[in-house]
Each structure stands twice: as structure tokens, then as C-alpha cells.
Amino acid sequence: MTYDPGLSGWGGAPRSTPAARVRATDLDAIRRVLAGAGRRGVTLRGLGRSYGDASLNAGGTVLEMPALDGTFVLHDDGRLTVSAGHSLDTILRRILPHGWWLPVVPGTRQVTVGGAIAADVHGKNHHVDGTFGAHVESLRLVLADGDLVEVSPTQDPELFWATVGGMGLTGVIVEATLRLHRVETSYFLVDTDRTDDVHGLLDLIDAHGDEHRYSVAWFDTATTGARLGRAVLTAGDSAPVSALDPERRRDPLAFDAPTLGKVPLTPPLSLVNRWTARAFNELWYRKAPASRRGEVQDITQFFHPLDLVDDWNRVYGPAGFVQYQAVVPDRESLVELVERIGTSDHVSSLNVLKRFGAANPSPLSFPMPGLTLAADFPIRPGLGALLADLDAIVTAAGGRLYLAKDARTDAATLAAGYPRLDDFRAVRSRVGADRVFTSDLARRLEL
Amino acid sequence: MMNALGTPACLLLLGGTSDIALAVARRYRSEGTALTVVLAARPGERRDRAVAELRQSGCTVEVRDFDARRTDTHSDVIASIERDVDVAVVAFGLLGDPESAWTDVETARELAEVNYVGAVTTGVALAARVRAQGHGVIVALSSVAGERPRRSNFVYGSTKAGMDAFYTGLGEALREHGGRVVVVRPGFVRSKMTEGLDAAPMAVTPDEVAAAIVDAVRSGREQVWVPRAMRVVMSGLRHLPRPLFRRLPI
Numbered sequence: 001m002t003y004d005p006g007l008s009g010w011g012g013a014p015r016s017t018p019a020a021r022v023r024a025t026d027l028d029a030i031r032r033v034l035a036g037a038g039r040r041g042v043t044l045r046g047l048g049r050s051y052g053d054a055s056l057n058a059g060g061t062v063l064e065m066p067a068l069d070g071t072f073v074l075h076d077d078g079r080l081t082v083s084a085g086h087s088l089d090t091i092l093r094r095i096l097p098h099g100w101w102l103p104v105v106p107g108t109r110q111v112t113v114g115g116a117i118a119a120d121v122h123g124k125n126h127h128v129d130g131t132f133g134a135h136v137e138s139l140r141l142v143l144a145d146g147d148l149v150e151v152s153p154t155q156d157p158e159l160f161w162a163t164v165g166g167m168g169l170t171g172v173i174v175e176a177t178l179r180l181h182r183v184e185t186s187y188f189l190v191d192t193d194r195t196d197d198v199h200g201l202l203d204l205i206d207a208h209g210d211e212h213r214y215s216v217a218w219f220d221t222a223t224t225g226a227r228l229g230r231a232v233l234t235a236g237d238s239a240p241v242s243a244l245d246p247e248r249r250r251d252p253l254a255f256d257a258p259t260l261g262k263v264p265l266t267p268p269l270s271l272v273n274r275w276t277a278r279a280f281n282e283l284w285y286r287k288a289p290a291s292r293r294g295e296v297q298d299i300t301q302f303f304h305p306l307d308l309v310d311d312w313n314r315v316y317g318p319a320g321f322v323q324y325q326a327v328v329p330d331r332e333s334l335v336e337l338v339e340r341i342g343t344s345d346h347v348s349s350l351n352v353l354k355r356f357g358a359a360n361p362s363p364l365s366f367p368m369p370g371l372t373l374a375a376d377f378p379i380r381p382g383l384g385a386l387l388a389d390l391d392a393i394v395t396a397a398g399g400r401l402y403l404a405k406d407a408r409t410d411a412a413t414l415a416a417g418y419p420r421l422d423d424f425r426a427v428r429s430r431v432g433a434d435r436v437f438t439s440d441l442a443r444r445l446e447l
Numbered sequence: 448m449m450n451a452l453g454t455p456a457c458l459l460l461l462g463g464t465s466d467i468a469l470a471v472a473r474r475y476r477s478e479g480t481a482l483t484v485v486l487a488a489r490p491g492e493r494r495d496r497a498v499a500e501l502r503q504s505g506c507t508v509e510v511r512d513f514d515a516r517r518t519d520t521h522s523d524v525i526a527s528i529e530r531d532v533d534v535a536v537v538a539f540g541l542l543g544d545p546e547s548a549w550t551d552v553e554t555a556r557e558l559a560e561v562n563y564v565g566a567v568t569t570g571v572a573l574a575a576r577v578r579a580q581g582h583g584v585i586v587a588l589s590s591v592a593g594e595r596p597r598r599s600n601f602v603y604g605s606t607k608a609g610m611d612a613f614y615t616g617l618g619e620a621l622r623e624h625g626g627r628v629v630v631v632r633p634g635f636v637r638s639k640m641t642e643g644l645d646a647a648p649m650a651v652t653p654d655e656v657a658a659a660i661v662d663a664v665r666s667g668r669e670q671v672w673v674p675r676a677m678r679v680v681m682s683g684l685r686h687l688p689r690p691l692f693r694r695l696p697i
């Protein structure tokens with residue numbers, strides 16, 4: 001008898017064993033799976049880069065979304081029509097030579113278009129450009145009954161916006177048309193600033209936050225006391241050719257995204273503990289200059305410093321980790337979150353902070369005006385109580401948690417942050433999606 | 448669904464008035480996320496008190512009538528639970544009077560029916576649920592008494608030996624269905640079961656057993672002794688020659 005250790009998201013926990021894993025090779029295969037859905041339903045899975053249980057389905061069917069029939073049409077006006085299984089990495093490699101760039105790129109390029117729409121992902125430019133969903137002109141969706149429909153912000157807008165951010169619970173996204181951004185080069189002109197504590201960081205964001213298209217801060221929660229939340233803020237814009245050195249000017253649109261290699265094996269224990277996390281935080285802070293203007297950075301340096309090491313999530317060992325990401329409307333609540341983490345005995349080795357711009361019409365889209373914080377915690381006893389405290393701060397502030405990252409909250413907390421959850425449920429039942437589409441996340445949080 | 452921290456959203460307690468079972472519920476509740484407890488137990492004042500206490504601590508409680516000896520009802524009790532059961536604790540059990548247990552047919556039968564037969568029929572019903580869900584952890588409260596029969600309580604020990612073997616095997620069978628079984632072997636626990644008895648060496652509290660259970664569920668272990676050192680002690684005792692073992696004051 002074979003033993004299937006099951007699937008997990010990027011955080012490694014929870015693990016879950018589906019009854020069947022099927023690759024969606026074409027429309028007929030998708031329709032067959034939907035028609036044969038059992039009581040545990042069907043869950044869609046892209047590249048499994050959501051952290052928790054969004055693409056898991058214990059006892060049911062997991063429908064994996066590879067690049068279907070491989071539609072890839074780059075229109076002259078900068079629109080791109082692609083099948084939903086394409087990764088953002090593949091797309092960038094193919095559009096860059098033509099001087100185009102994706103309007104929104106999350107912290108990893110290893111996500112599918114379907115996953116990016118379903119989680120309505122955001123990037124460092126949210127305060128200017130909004131989420132991924134804002135750049136989707138239209139998408140094609142296979143509904144629970146097998147019908148293929150096209151939806152857009154003008155064609156069945158309710159279904160369109162429920163699908164954007166809908167975590168795969170309305171139907172199977174099979175194709176999307178996106179509007180791309182023009183770029184002269186694949187490089188970025190970046191300003192870096194260090195601040196001594198979280199207040200300094202927030203001042204800096206308030207004062208200069210809107211000067212650049214891209215902006216994000218890393219901050220330290222492992223150093224306590226007066227320097228709690230000391231931070232490095234990077235902000236930048238796409239670099240013009242004139243900013244490049246002669247060598248890079250020869251191939252300004254090169255896909256320049258180096259990696260160092262893989263974490264070879266999952267170590268038996270988490271390599272992340274109080275000491276290594278402190279050291280990591282120290283190093284990250286020290287390597288940043290106190291202030292620097294107009295540095296030219298490549299894609300990896302600017303967008304995906306973590307992608308330098310593939311599969312870096314393995315350093316957390318078999319117990320896995322959770323990423324806590326929340327948004328709160330006000331500064332005070334953000335500081336409260338940072339202080340609560342700083343005074344706990346749980347350390348986070350990686351913390352990101354960013355200011356969001358306006359929200360969009362999607363009932364489940366995460367970003368809303370305010371400040372978002374993301375922190376990675378190794379799983380160990382007592383973490384539940386800390387995170388429940390953070391939930392209470394977020395809920396009291398009128399903020400919310402990010403479904404693509406969550407792996408541990410409860411239904412009531414989630415619902416408190418998404419007052420339009422019932423609108424989402426209504427659309428789901430109108431198109432019959434609630435009979436077929438589900439996931440461990442949907443069950444846990446009663447979506 | 449169980450979350451990434453190994454905390455259930457829905458906890459089923461079979462023999463829900465057990466001190467150990469209730470301590471498990473309290474532990475999970477203190478993790479801070481919402482907890483539904485399905486309390487399956489015989490009706491009565493003890494059950495009412497347990498329900499009130501759990502509600503007081505913020506749990507949502509559903510009650511089911513459950514008698515370990517009414518084996519024909521076990522499947523229905525479990526099938527009546529609508530939500531996914533994330534963790535089920537098989538906690539019912541009887542210690543009984545050890546001397547009547549081997550001299551009186553009815554006492555012997557009751558111990559065998561509650562501790563072994565009832566545990567098996569419940570286990571079969573739970574296994575069906577785990578297979579249908581594709582996940583779920585079953586926690587079976589065995590005992591070190593099942594590891595080597597002693598003169599002092601061998602009938603109880605024999606029932607625990609039987610249920611221990613059953614649940615150990617069930618764990619193997621459920622692996623491929625995404626399920627897991629944790630077999631827990633406490634030594635002497637100061638609970639209402641042992642009230643009035645002199646505590647044996649290495650005695651623990653129900654909460655210490657609960658802590659070991661929560662830890663095992665989270666970390667994926669399939670067998671735990673409480674206290675941990677009991678494992679070594681028992682492994683020594685199992686291999687002790689019979690004449691020596693007989694003379695031990697246990």
C-alpha cells in the first residue's frame with residue numbers, strides 16, 4: 001500500500017491528502033472533473049504558492065492547472081491574452097524583449113495567472129496601480145455546470161469581481177486578457193533609506209510614500225527596545241535606458257534575474273530560531289546603506305531578493321511556518337502589531353511593511369487603504385495565542401487578513417474583516433459554484 | 448479543518464465527561480481560535496456541568512447522547528455530526544473494582560464491553576468518517592496497564608491491551624486516507640477515575656495528559672506515554688522475568 005504524504009501550500013502546513021489529483025489538460029478534462037465531482041468537491045491549484053490551505057482539498061479532487069492549450073497572444077496595444085496556467089515568470093521572459101512588463105508582480109514570479117487573479121495579488125506598486133485584478137480586461141471561466149463564460153468589469157461585473165480575489169471558489173479561470181505596462185529596460189532605479197525604529201519608518205512613508213511607483217519596507221521585530229521596528233525602505237521606478245551603464249545598455253531588456261541555487265534537502269529541524277532570526281535581521285539591516293539614491297538594480301535585487309535561493313521555505317524544517325499578513329487602516333494599530341510581536345517570544349525572520357492604495361470592487365480582495373504587515377513565524381507551541389492577539393488588534397482596527405497567506409485563523413475573525421462576504425456567497429450560489437468548488441481553506445473559514 | 452498550528456476547529460469527545468477529555472478541550476480553546484466541541488456522553492448532571500463549563504470558556508458545544516455499551520448506535524452518533532471532525536478523543540473507560548472484575552461475570556463483561564467492544568465499534572465509525580473526510584486525527588486513550596498484565600488489575604489491563612492493538616492497527620489503515628491515530632498510554636492519572644486510590648509513582652494530572660495529546664497531534668506522533676519517562680519504565684518492566692515482576696509492589 002502506498003502512502004501519500006499529501007499536499008501543502010508554501011508554508012508546509014497544514015498537509016492534506018486529496019482523493020484524486022487531476023491535471024487539467026484541456027477543457028474536456030476540466031468538464032469531466034466538474035461533472036464527476038464528489039461530495040468533497042473540486043479545488044483548483046496553480047503553483048501552490050499560497051501559504052496555507054487555499055489549494056488543498058482533503059478527501060476531494062485537486063484540479064491542477066498547467067498552461068492548458070498554451071494560448072499566448074501579445075497584441076500590439078500591449079494587451080496579453082494567456083491561458084491561466086502560465087506562470088508570471090514565463091510571461092515576463094516572453095514579454096520583456098518586446099518592451100512590456102506585468103502591471104503587478106508579487107514577491108515571487110512562480111505563481112500562475114489563475115492564482116494571481118484568484119488571490120487578487122498585489123505588488124510594491126499597489127499604492128499607484130492597485131491589484132492584479134485591476135489590470136484584467138476580461139477572463140474566461142468554466143462554471144460548475146461546465147459552461148464556458150466570458151466576464152469583465154462590464155460583462156457580469158458581479159461574477160467578474162467575485163472571481164477576482166475569489167480564491168478559486170466561483171469557477172475555473174482558463175484564460176485572461178491583461179493590460180501590460182511599457183518599459184524601456186528591465187532595470188529599476190532605486191532609493192534606499194534606513195530608519196531607527198518603526199515610527200521613523202512610518203514618518204518616511206507618510207512623507208515620501210507616493211514619490212515612486214514601487215515602494216516597500218523590510219523591518220526588524222527581533223530587536224527589541226527603542227530600536228524595535230528599525231527598517232529599510234526601498235522605493236523606485238522602472239529605469240530609463242539613459243540610466244544604464246554602457247554594458248547593460250547593449251541589452252537593456254535582458255531578463256536579468258540571477259539565482260544562487262536550491263536548499264538541497266529539508267533539514268530535520270527548523271534552522272530558524274531566535275538566534276538565527278536575530279542574525280538574519282541584523283545582516284539585512286546592516287547590508288542596507290543609511291541612504292542611497294538612484295541605484296540601478298536588477299529584477300532579483302529589486303523584486304525578488306528571496307528568489308535568490310529557490311525553495312527557501314525548506315529552512316523552516318518539517319514543522320513548517322506561517323506567514324501572518326494583515327492590513328490595518330491606521331498607524332497606531334500597525335505600531336501595536338509590531339510591539340506585540342516584538343514583546344512575544346516568537347521571532348519572525350522576515351517582515352514586510354507597505355502602504356496600500358484604494359480597494360477595488362471585489363468582495364474578497366485583500367488590499368484596502370492602510371498599512372499592511374507580513375511576518376513569517378516558525379510553527380511552535382504558543383504561536384496560536386500570539387496570532388489570536390494580533391487578530392484581535394486587526395479586527396478592532398477594522399482591518400483584515402489575507403486569504404492567500406492565512407493558515408490558522410477562524411471563520412468569525414475572517415468574516416469580521418470582509419463585510420461583503422455575503423455578496424460573495426450570493427454570487428457563488430447564483431452560478432452553482434457552491435455545489436462543486438471548495439477547498440480546505442473554504443471549509444475552515446466557512447466561505 | 449485543522450489549521451496549520453495543529454489546532455482543530457471541531458473536536459469530538461467520546462466519553463465527554465472524562466477529566467482528560469475536558470482538559471484537552473481547554474487546551475485547544477486556549478490557542479485562541481474558535482472551537483466547536485461535540486460532547487458525546489451519557490446524559491446526566493456530569494454532562495450538564497461539562498457543557499456549562501465549556502460554554503463558559505467560549506466553546507461552541509454540541510451534545511450527543513452516547514453510551515459505549517450501545518454499540519448499535521455508534522455509527523449514527525458520529526454520522527449525525529455535520530462538520531468535519533478534526534480531532535476525536537476516545538476517552539470513555541471504566542477502571543472497575545479489580546477483584547470483582549475477575550470473579551464476577553457482569554463486572555467483567557461491563558469492563559470488556561465499555562473499554563474494548565465499545566472502543567472498537569466507535570473506532571470503526573470514526574474510521575468511516577475519516578475516510579469520507581480525507582483527514583482527521585483519532586486520539587485513543589489506552590493505558591500502560593495494557594502493556595504488561597499485572598495481578599492487581601489485569602481485566603482492565605486486558606481491555607486496554609485489546610483497544611491499544613486495535614487503534615494502533617487502525618492508524619496504519621487510515622494513513623493512506625489522510626487520517627492518523629495517536630495512541631496515548633498514561634500511567635496513573637489523578638482524575639475522577641482514580642479518586643480515593645493511592646497515587647502510583649510518576650502520577651500525572653489530566654492537564655499533563657492533555658498537553659501531551661495536543662503536542663502529539665501537532666507534531667504528528669502516533670504513540671505517546673505520559674509522563675514520557677513511562678516509556679522506558681514500561682519497556683524495562685515488559686522484559687522483566689515473571690518471578691521478579693510478580694514481587695514488584697505494583
Ligand SMILES: Cc1cc2nc3c(=O)[nH]c(=O)nc-3n(C[C@H](O)[C@H](O)[C@H](O)COP(=O)(O)OP(=O)(O)OC[C@H]3O[C@@H](n4cnc5c(N)ncnc54)[C@H](O)[C@@H]3O)c2cc1C
Nearest residue numbers: 046047048049050106107112114115118121122167168173
Ligand atoms: C515567496 C512568496 C512571495 C509572495 N509575495 C506576494 C506578494 O507580494 N503579494 C501577493 O499578493 N501575494 C504574494 N504571494 C502569494 C501568491 O502570490 C498567491 O498565493 C498566489 O495566489 C499564488 O498563485 P499560485 O499559482 O501558486 O496559486 P495556488 O497557491 O496554487 O492557488 C491559490 C488560489 O488560487 C486558486 N486558483 C489557482 N488557479 C486557479 C484557476 N485557474 N482558476 C481559479 N482559481 C485558481 C486556488 O484555488 C487557490 O485558492 C507570495 C507567495 C510567495 C510564496
Ligand SMILES: NC(=O)c1ccc[n+]([C@@H]2O[C@H](COP(=O)([O-])OP(=O)(O)OC[C@H]3O[C@@H](n4cnc5c(N)ncnc54)[C@H](OP(=O)(O)O)[C@@H]3O)[C@@H](O)[C@H]2O)c1
Nearest residue numbers: 464465466467489514515538539540588590635636638640
Ligand atoms: N485515570 C487514570 O489513571 C488513567 C490512566 C490510564 C488511562 N486512562 C484512560 O483514560 C480515559 C479517560 O479517563 P479519565 O482519567 O479522564 O477518567 P474519567 O474522568 O473517569 O473519564 C472516564 C469517562 O468514561 C465515561 N464512561 C464510563 N462508562 C461509559 C459508558 N458506558 N458510556 C459512555 N461513557 C462512559 C465516564 O462518563 P460518565 O460516567 O459521565 O458517563 C467518564 O467520564 C479512560 O479510557 C481511562 O481508561 C486513565
